[in-house]
Amino acid sequence: MSTLIPEKPAPEKTGSPPGGPQGPATRSLLLRRLSVMSPLARRLTALAALAVVLVPFAAVLWGSGAWPGELGVDVSGPLDDLSQWIVDNRDTSPVFLYFLLHISNTSVDAVDGVYSVLDGLGWPGVTAAAVLLAWCAGGASRAGLKVAAVALGAFAGCGLLGMWDPAMLTLALMTVAVAVSVVVGFALGLAAGLSRPVDRALRPVLDTMQVLPAFAYLLPFVLVFGTGSPAALLATVIYAAPPMARLTALGLRDADPSVLEASASLGASSRQQLLKARLPLARKELLLGLNQTIMMALSMVVIASVIGAGGLGDEVYSALSTVDVGAALAAGIPIVLIAVWLDRTTEAAGERIGAPPAADGPRLLRGGPAWAVAAVGTAVAFAVGKVAGAAQWPAGWTVDISGSVNSFQEWTVDNLHAGVPVLGGTEVWASNFTVWILNPLRDVLQGAPWWSLLLLVAALALLVGNWRNALGATAALAATGVLGVWGNTLDTLSQVLAALALTLLLGVAVGILAARVGWVERVLRPVLDVLQTLPQFVYLIPVVALFGVGRAAAITAAVAYALPAVVRITTQGLKKTDPAALEAARSLGATGAQQLRQVQLPLARPALLLAVNQGVVLVLAVVIVGGLVGGGALGYDVVFGLSRGDLGVGLVAGAAIVCLGLVLDRVTQPTVRETDH
Amino acid sequence: MSTTLSKEPAREPAPEPTGAPPVFSIRKLWKVFGPKAERVPDSELADLPADELRRSTGCTVAVRDVSFDVHKGEVFVVMGLSGSGKSTLVRCLTRLIEPTAGTLEIDGEDVRAMDKSRLRELRRHRAAMVFQHFGLLPHRTVLDNVAYGLEIQGLGKLERRALAMKVVTKVGLEGMEHRRPAQLSGGQQQRVGLARALAVDPEVLLFDEPFSALDPLIRRDMQEEVIRLHREEGRTMIFITHDLSEALRLGDRIALMRDGEIVQCGTPEEIVAQPADDYVRDFVRDVPREQVITVRTAMRAGACSGPDHPGALAPDTIVATAIEIVARSGAAACVVEDGDCLGVVDHENLLAVVAGIGSERAAVS
Amino acid sequence: MLHTHNRQRRVLRTSLTLIAGLGLTVAVTGCGAADTGKSGSAGSTDSLTLTVPSWVGAEANVAVAKYVLETELDYKVNTKQMGEVIAWDALSKGTIDAVLEDWGHPKQEAQYVDKQKTVVSGGDLGVTGHIGWFVPKYWADANPEVTTYKGLNKYAAQLKTSESGGKGQLLEGSPDYVTFDDAIIGNLDLDLKTVYAGSEAAQITQIQQNYKAKKPFLTYWWTPQWLNAQVDLVEVKLPEYKEGCDADPKKVACAYPNTPLQKWLNADFAKDGGKAAAFLKNFKWTADDQNEVAKMITQDKLSADEAAKKWVTANPDAVKGWLA
Known part of the structure; x- marks a missing residue:
């Protein structure tokens, strides 16, 4: 504790009159030293002063051991009651019937819908769609071919490892989760990017979400929605939407002011300003946001397997229960492959933004035609697959790696x-x-005495930030005691x-x-x-x-x-x-x-x-x-x-x-x- | 002599106040940044030194009690060092920055009283601006950047592109219309900015230090371009710059700003020949005076040496030209306007201009 | 300033409208009461969902039941992996239709069977489960005393690990499992400390690792369990179980009871589930049967389906009985 107090609390600045016991010279010296002291040292001194007053008081009142029981609040009783209420009422209460269950059913339908589309396309159709999509995102050029090759490798890998079906389920869940995350994140980011007050209100929330370990908040969703895709989906959205919101706000806020001014000087209305200048200028950040959202969603979809999300995560989790590392890896690798595919595809699309077309190397096709080719290619692959009866990934085309692993x-x-x-x-x-x-x-x-840890945290937080920072950190630590x-x-x-x-x-x-x-x-x-x-x-x-x-x-x-x-x-x-x-x-x-x-x-x-x-x-x-x-x-x-x-x-x-x-x-x-x- | 010295601008015929109202009429305009800014103008607060004002009120005066008129067809230059308030001033004209106090009229219409849609109308059709940092949309082609103002006006794609293409040609960018801004040089980018402003066919063009970010050679090219455009179209222009030589090259009249105030407003010749105070004098010290000052200023009153008006210089001939003629002929030259002899210039008059003692003499007389 | 302020307000309004629009969409779809899912998969005649618990014994149940349902009764059977307590929850909601092996969850029984009546009993599985403390046979052979709790206490020092804080380590498994071990240790005054592996996988890995290294260890364990075919464990005798000695969880000082494992069905499914529900109520086999299938899955590395097929083919009479 004493090491935290660099020196005695500072003498009051307006204290002894000149000519007092210390004399003007001493006093001015002290003052000078005070003003020479870095603001940091001054703040720490203030904290030390505060501690000298409060600590003896607290120590006498509540002792100096672990967190004093008197300062605790029993929350598990009410929480158990709440949990009981949810279990008793989730099939009858209007809150569930008219609101939460709709969310739940809609998400189940959405995931099922996407899954049946993927399933209906069959593996040739899905692979063709993914490859052509990657190619288009890569600019339908030679650089695009590289991205397309990554896509081909990723989907072939999923099939070869015998994980085609779970991979499609994961993909379906991802598609819905990412779509919802992007919409929610974009709306929040839009509000924060255009309005200072919203930004100020939203920022601490997003900051907190960023440090929130996903595991910590799965439980409430399970209680309300039960296991399965709705809970997984919502937990994923909460996890994956913040980066989209952050980057949208950042993109809108950091838009080149000279462009915005030019646009305003031409008489653009605020709607025109947003649609024709701000949003296009933020395209890079928006795409980066999409990329991060996808990556977060993917990692969360796996964690959510614990609450019945299904798909690849479930395969990994099941393999874990039989202590089969090989099988877990066989399900884990497709996740890596899908991540690499999605990352490279969005990255390629992001790189193309701002890069002028002529510097893009030889283009095989551009714009609309490329997308048309992609659509036709997918349709052809789908048709060929249907005719050849190859909807399911051929059983013979799989490699079992679990034994050797x-x-x-x-x-x-x-x-x-x-x-x-x-x-x-x-x-x-x-x-x-x-x-x-x-x-x-x-x-x-x-x-260590409970108050000493609080002080330590306060001092550290002060060292790197300001008073608000210190207060927040100390309160958070105290909350765990409470x-x-x-x-x-x-x-x-x-x-x-x-x-x-x-x-x-x-x-x-x-x-x-x-x-x-x-x-x-x-x-x-x-x-x-x-x-x-x-x-x-x-x-x-x-x-x-x-x-x-x-x-x-x-x-x-x-x-x-x-x-x-x-x-x-x-x-x-x-x-x-x-x-x-x-x-x-x-x-x-x-x-x-x-x-x-x-x-x-x-x-x-x-x-x-x-x-x-x-x-x-x-x-x-x-x-x-x-x-x-x-x-x-x-x-x-x-x-x-x-x-x-x-x-x-x-x-x-x-x-x-x-x-x-x-x-x-x-x-x-x-x-x-x-x-x- | 002193009567003939002022009023007449250097090149263009005088845009003397006629029946028509000035394009822009600005009276007692203030812009104060900070909390409760409206209490500052015309109060004793405004007389405080800048840092004291900021300390006591948190306010900064950017434009201070500015008044001037801009006439049709004129190139009006506002010049000053950075921080003098010139960029704020030009933004006040279309209320990109909201003025704090004063009156502001365009063609006699009160700009400060305009509602949103009227103001938008003003920006869309009557005054277009060219910016120092271009402000081009990086994701659009040159053509679509030029067409941007038309797009905002709600023109259809084909129509606006056709119009934009004409302007692209006018500023010498044909063949580059499908490039992106990032693929252009700085000078070319500013041509796009200029074209974008021209495309909406505005009554007034506002330039905010448009060439400051360009290389000296390219800057000169662009200045030529502006002079050419002005000659061709006669459009009213308000031009902000910190570069004195640019101001002298382009301006019919120049307003020199310092700390938010206009310290002097006049023709280039007036500014150079008759600096209003030491600040302006210091500013124009290194200007080659013989390139700016005309014989109208340099001459002394007096009859010509003959009816055939030897030398016969026009009154707006610059001194440098007169020196050559006088040196060749070895005799004083007449200054003639519409067949009337206005006065004479000789070695002595011309040398006085070069030596920089002309202004004192003018001031004395 | 004023102008930009207005603009901000305006865009703020626009974006709020956007968000409100989103909310409205939700609200519009919410104009009617939602389907609670009860009449969904449960009760439909051609498909049902079973939960696959994390241990292989239970996986064997599901594998065989699934095989019979699909081949003999023409049902489509979905399986879902989930924790035991969560499975109860899902059973009540009808997300799954049946749990085939339950080790006893009094709290959930009270909630869903007695109170909400959303779950009904499906009868005994026929297998009896037993939980206890186990030590490896090689250690018990070398030190016969360790097979009673009193004797074990003397050897506690040998069970010390870096996690057990100076006492002997009693390895615990997943938080799912019913355990009174902390109370038992305290009440019997043993020099032991529970260390929670946190998952069955971690516990099994630790056991395998210790067994390979022939190290002494003590673990919370149970039968039937597939790992028992790979490692030879001996149970430590605790004070005998008497009815009611585990009534107060804090005062437990006796062994765990033998648990006849139970089957549970979703109430709607039990009523409307037709042949499938009838079959699952009839489904009953012995610990040996279960272990045989479990061993095929873990040791012989057959897939669950293949193992089920093999067993069903070899035991046609049992299957016939279930379908009667």
């Missing part, structure tokens, strides 16, 4: 698990890591911190390597792509096999999940450093290490801070999933609540996770977000 997995585990000379083996590492790092960290956190999950929250926090430290160490090291050695980056890129899109469930089993049930396994899974983003951000940050500064350093004879330490890393600071922030959000998301492999604490509570439909446990844990996310976000978010990415 499983034996490879087993071999790896056997060799790494224990008995590696000198190094010990993963099991030993895990146990040492738990005993020497995790346990002490958890014990320190759980043993909810009665103080101990579990700190347990989870210790896991997040350990995972974060590991992720940053590894991520920054690999990032530096990738930024400096060209081929490392080239090799890493596809690996990172796969790691980022592969459903987390797939690697839970190998992780347990290697590290045993427990927190070490959960942390490993979290590191594996968060690492790609950290590596990528670090690499980009380092590579983007001003070449002139680097050249200047080189001309002064700086060695490679000196360049890195003195120029690149300091200049890449914003990127590194962003990496920390992203790392926090991602790590937190998986530590929850870690509840499935023995991570315990809040993650287990969420899983428990979800599988038992226990709102009292699950929702409270979910809320605590959200609070923890807010705390971590506030203390790592470098400045107030100006740019949204």
Whole structure:
């Protein structure tokens, strides 16, 4: 605690009259020192002053151990009542009959509808449609052929792995989820992009959604809608709409003012201004928003398999229950393939925007005709498929990879698990890591007086932001205590911190390597792509096999999940450093290490801070999933609540996770977000 | 002598106030940015120094009590350094920025009283603007950018494209109509901006530092282009610039702004020959005076040396030309207008102009 | 300023209108009461939906029932994987029509069977389930004492892991499962600590890993379970189960009861489900039968359908009985 107080509270500025005991000279010196002190130090001093007043009071009143019970509120009772009410009334209450059930039935119909279209097209039709779509998005040119090849590979892969049907179901769910997300996100983004007050109101909501681990809010949807596609769909929309809203607002807000002014000077009405200038100018951001929404939706559709979403996620989840890594991978790879296909297609479309047509290389076709060709091609493929009776993916055209994957997995585990000379083996590492790092960290956190942790968070949040930031972070942490999950929250926090430290160490090291050695980056890129899109469930089993049930396994899974983003951000940050500064350093004879330490890393600071922030959000998301492999604490509570439909446990844990996310976000978010990415 | 010095503009016939109202008539116009801006104009607050005003009220005066008329067919240049309020002023004319106080008329119609649709009408048909940063739509072709104003007016696709094509040709961009702005050079992009403004056939063209972002050579080309267009069409133009030589080249009259106020308004010759204060004098110090000042200013009153008017210079001949003639003939030259002798210029008069002592002499006399 | 402000207000209005329009669309479709789904899949004659629980024994039930329904009775059977409690919920709503293996969920029974009457009993499955504490046979052979809870307590130190905080680790499984282990440990004063794997997959992986390394371990486990064919486990004797000794979850200090596994049907389906409902009520087999199919699926790597076909072909009489 005392380390937090840099010095005694500042003497009052308008205090002793000149000539008082301190004398004018001393006083002006003090004043000068005060004004010389950075605003940061001044704020910390103020916080310290506040603490000196409040802490003894709080400590005497409520003690200095874990969160005092008197300050808790029992929410599980009312929540259980609510849950009971929902169960009793969801077939009779008008709220359900006239509103929620309509949503539910409409979404089921929509998903079924899209699925039957995909099913009706048959695999030749769907593949042709996807390939031609990719080709059109790629500009119907030679560059488009590359995108088309990716599409072909993706769909062939789905079929070959025997996952055609689940893939179509996932695609159907995705189509509906993305469509709804885009509409909702666009409407919100439009409102926020055009109106300051809406933007101000919406921004904190979107910020919060961004740190919300998807797992944390599945439960209420299950309760209201039951399992199946409606709950999955709505959870997905909530997860996937924010990036669309953010980027739409950003695009509208950042539209080149000179163009808007020119448009206004020609007498454009506000409608013309929006439709003819603002929206076209924001096309790039809109497409980026679509891209991100698709990626988020895809990852969520997999997570939603836990609540009966069906499709590929369900296959992965089922394979998990029989501990069949091979089968899980066979279902996981199509997810990666679909992700790559959709990513490249939207990316190609995005790149074409703004790129003038002549610079686009030879065009085979352009505009309308290309789309017509795509439509005709799909129809032909569909007809051929129908005639040949090839609606189902041919059973003979599949490859069973699960056997070889499983034996490879087993071999790896056997060799790494224990008995590696000198190094010990993963099991030993895990146990040492738990005993020497995790346990002490958890014990320190759980043993520290509750008010000291609040102060620490406030100070950290002040260091990176302003008073509002600090207040928000402190309130969020206090909320976990009020909810009665103080101990579990700190347990989870210790896991997040350990995972974060590991992720940053590894991520920054690999990032530096990738930024400096060209081929490392080239090799890493596809690996990172796969790691980022592969459903987390797939690697839970190998992780347990290697590290045993427990927190070490959960942390490993979290590191594996968060690492790609950290590596990528670090690499980009380092590579983007001003070449002139680097050249200047080189001309002064700086060695490679000196360049890195003195120029690149300091200049890449914003990127590194962003990496920390992203790392926090991602790590937190998986530590929850870690509840499935023995991570315990809040993650287990969420899983428990979800599988038992226990709102009292699950929702409270979910809320605590959200609070923890807010705390971590506030203390790592470098400045107030100006740019949204 | 001093009577003949003023009033007459350099090149064009005098747009003397006739029966017709001026195209733009601006009286006591104010633009104040900040909270409760309307309390500042004409109050004692307005007399505060800028930083004090900002500290006490949070307001900044961008345009301060400005009055001037712009006549039909005239090129009216507003010149000043950055921050002088000239760009704000030109935006006030079509209420892209809402003025705080004062009156503002176009063809005698009160612009500040216009409702939304009337104002839109004004922007669509009567005044079009060319911007420093072009403001082109990057996703549209040159042709569709030029047609944009027509599109906003609600013209059909074929019609507006046909009209736009004519303007594209007029500004010398034929053959490039299907390119995108990003594929054009800066000069070409500004030609598109110019064409877009011309396409709606406005009564007045407003230029906001249109050539500041261009290379010097291209800038000169574009200035020629504007001069050519003006000669061909005689359209009224209001031209904002921070470049004195540009102002002198283009302007029939120049308003020189400083800190939101017009410090001097007059012909280029007046500005150069008779700076209103030290600020203006400092501004025009390096101008090659013999290129701006005409013999009408340089001459002394007096009879010609003969009825055949030796030399016979027109009154708007610039001094540089007169020097050549006088140097060749070795004698004073007559200044003649409509067969009447107005006065004489000799070595002494001309040298005084070059030396920069002409203005003092004019002021003394 | 005024002007831009107006413009902002105007666009704000436009976008609000847009959002309102969205809402209106929802409202318009909402002018009538929605179909609660009750009369949907349940009761229709040609298709039904069964839940596939996460363990293979239950998967064997579904596989065989599905095979018979599809080949003999010409039904289309959909299967859905979900957790047990969630399955009860879905059963009540009619999202699924039947649960073929239930290990006892008193709270859900009270809610849906007794109170809402949306679920009715489908009778015994014929298999008896048993939950208990298990240790590997190699460890029990070396230390015969560990097969009773008192003896086990002396060896608790050998069960220590980095997660168990100085005590012996009792490995727990998915949060789905009914467990009184924390109470039992406390009430019997044992030097053990529960460690929740969080999922059955994690628990099984851990057991396999320990078994391979011939390490001592103690786990919450049950029979029938397919893994029992791969690993040889011995049950630890707890104080004998007596009726009512588990009445208060906090005071439990006895073994788990034997559970005759139950079948449950959606009420509407039971009434209108015709032959399918009748068949599912009749469906009954032994633990050995179930294990045989489960083993075909896990050990012989047959697909569920193939395993079911093989078993049905080999046991025509049993099938005939169900269809009677």
